[in-house]
Amino acid sequence: MSFQEKSAWIMSLALALGGAFYFVTVSAMSAEINQLAPPTIGAVVVYTLILIALAIIGHVAIAVFAPKEANASLDERERMIFARAGNFAGYVFGFGVILSLGMYLVSYSGNALFYGVFASLMIGQLSEYAARVFLYRVAV
Amino acid sequence: MAKRPPIGNRVRELRDQHGAMTQAQLGEAIGVTRQTVIAIEQGRYSPSLESAFRIARLFDVGLEDVFSWNADLDDA
Numbered sequence: 001m002s003f004q005e006k007s008a009w010i011m012s013l014a015l016a017l018g019g020a021f022y023f024v025t026v027s028a029m030s031a032e033i034n035q036l037a038p039p040t041i042g043a044v045v046v047y048t049l050i051l052i053a054l055a056i057i058g059h060v061a062i063a064v065f066a067p068k069e070a071n072a073s074l075d076e077r078e079r080m081i082f083a084r085a086g087n088f089a090g091y092v093f094g095f096g097v098i099l100s101l102g103m104y105l106v107s108y109s110g111n112a113l114f115y116g117v118f119a120s121l122m123i124g125q126l127s128e129y130a131a132r133v134f135l136y137r138v139a140v
Numbered sequence: 141m142a143k144r145p146p147i148g149n150r151v152r153e154l155r156d157q158h159g160a161m162t163q164a165q166l167g168e169a170i171g172v173t174r175q176t177v178i179a180i181e182q183g184r185y186s187p188s189l190e191s192a193f194r195i196a197r198l199f200d201v202g203l204e205d206v207f208s209w210n211a212d213l214d215d216a
Contacts (some may be wrong), residue, residue: 001175002175005175068194069173072173075167075171075173075176076172076176076187076188077172077173077175077176077185077187078173078176079177116188130208135193138184139143139144139145139183139184140179140184140185
């Protein structure tokens with residue numbers, strides 16, 4: 001498995017764990033007040049810190065075992081994989097944003113709009129890393 | 141599902157003929173990762189024209205001595 005593929009797995013795991021933390025926190029806050037809790041800076045900051053910490057720890061761990069690969073720039077196949085995965089993620093993110101905007105027109109809930117767009121961002125990023133892992137394993 | 145490119149190659153055979161060159165050594169010589177060399181050899185990736193020429197020049201053979209058109213996989 002290449003360094004970039006391992007990196008994609010690490011980022012997928014970090015995004016999944018960070019996202020799970022964020023939405024469990026929001027669910028708990030919402031349960032307390034019996035309605036959708038407004039977004040808070042604290043939860044977003046903690047989510048970001050979890051993501052950064054897991055990304056740094058994970059990448060340092062894999063770089064220790066393959067320092068040469070870690071410092072190498074992307075080759076032609078990897079550049080193509082990154083471009084295709086990024087393109088796919090763009091569609092996923094765009095679809096999520098449009099869905100969130102559509103929901104806003106029905107519910108007029110700014111909080112739901114924030115969570116919808118934020119979730120779209122997370123899912124878009126997750127789909128980008130998942131697409132990289134997939135493309136590394138199939139014919140490109 | 142991504143389809144395989146209709147291009148066959150003799151990269152592995154040529155590596156063996158040139159002192160059992162490793163995939164990593166070939167990758168380093170032409171500027172790609174070992175994983176990309178593996179993908180080329182398994183027919184999962186068609187290299188760029190530049191990399192194809194680099195491989196042919198490295199083994200001192202013509203481009204068509206390395207790569208060939210595989211009509212069986214051509215569904216264009």
